Amino acid sequence: MLLGLQGANVALVDLHKPQQVLDEVEKLGGKALASSCDVQDGDALEAVMENVVQHFGGIDGAANMAGILGSQGIKGQGHAVDRVPDGEWDQILGVNLNGIKNSMHAELRHMKDGGTVVNAGSVAGQPGLPFMAPYCANKWAVLGLTQVAAQESGIRGIRINAVAPGVIRTPMIQGAATDSELYDSLGFRTALKRLAEPEEVARVIVFLLSKEASYITGAVINIDGGFS
Incomplete structure (x- = not known):
């Protein structure tokens, strides 16, 4: 939404076609293209990027925000490291890490020199949180992947960074716990003593x-409001 407000052409990619956001961007006078795609499918992402290039003439920037918590949630009710089911590990790896790898693979092949990428990390990937091993490990890996890609892409003037949000009041998070539960489990650990709003993260991106x-x-x- 913020990019659309600033006059950018916006390509929206989600597992389910984000028609509502597309309509809102166009209401504000922006140009938008919406596509449905599973970020775990590299070939499908490549096709989406080719369509974006044909529609808008190129790619100047990308924000890779796809991510899932898995069944573990964020209330310390997940599995200890020695009890994480393989299926849960693979599912979170597939979206949170492979999804970003697949996205950058498609984006960088089509991106103009001087472009920029922002990847979704998390403060959970830095100190680590108990009973969230798959999520924390993947988010830590995203930070390493981002820094390697930045070193490789600098010769083209392409900048690649990551954001590491704390607890944000998003549908994914609110689906895992109530606001009071979020505050009791994580929010009280922030210096600002509150949860983040989505717009506060979007402005940094x-x-x-x-x-x-x-x-x-x-x-x-x-x-992260001083969480880390």
Whole structure:
């Protein structure tokens, strides 16, 4: 939404076609293209990127935000490391890490020199949280992948960064716990003593995609209210 407000052409990619967001962007006068795609399917993502290039003439920036918690949730009710089911590990790996790898693979092949990418990490990937091994391990790996890609892409003037949000009041998080449960389990550990709003994270992503961040690459920006 914020990118559309600033006049950017926006390509929206989600597992389910994000028609509502597309309509909202177009209401604000922006141009948008919506596609449905499973980020675990590299070939499908490649086809989506080819369509975006044909529609808009190229790719200047990308924000890779797909992610899942898995059945573990965020209330310390998941599995200990020695009891994590293989299926749960593979599912979270497939979306949170392979999804970003697949996305960058397709994006960087089509991106204009001087472009920029922002990947979704998490503060959970830094200190680690008990009983969330699959999620924490994947988010830590995203940070490493981001920094390697930044080193490789700098020769083309492409900047690649990651954001590491804390607990955000999003549908995914709210589906896992109530606000009071979130605060009791994690929110009280923040310096600001509250949960984050989605717009507070979106503004940082828009900044990293903009020319205002022209000398920032390989960075991990914590947006966690002082959690870490």
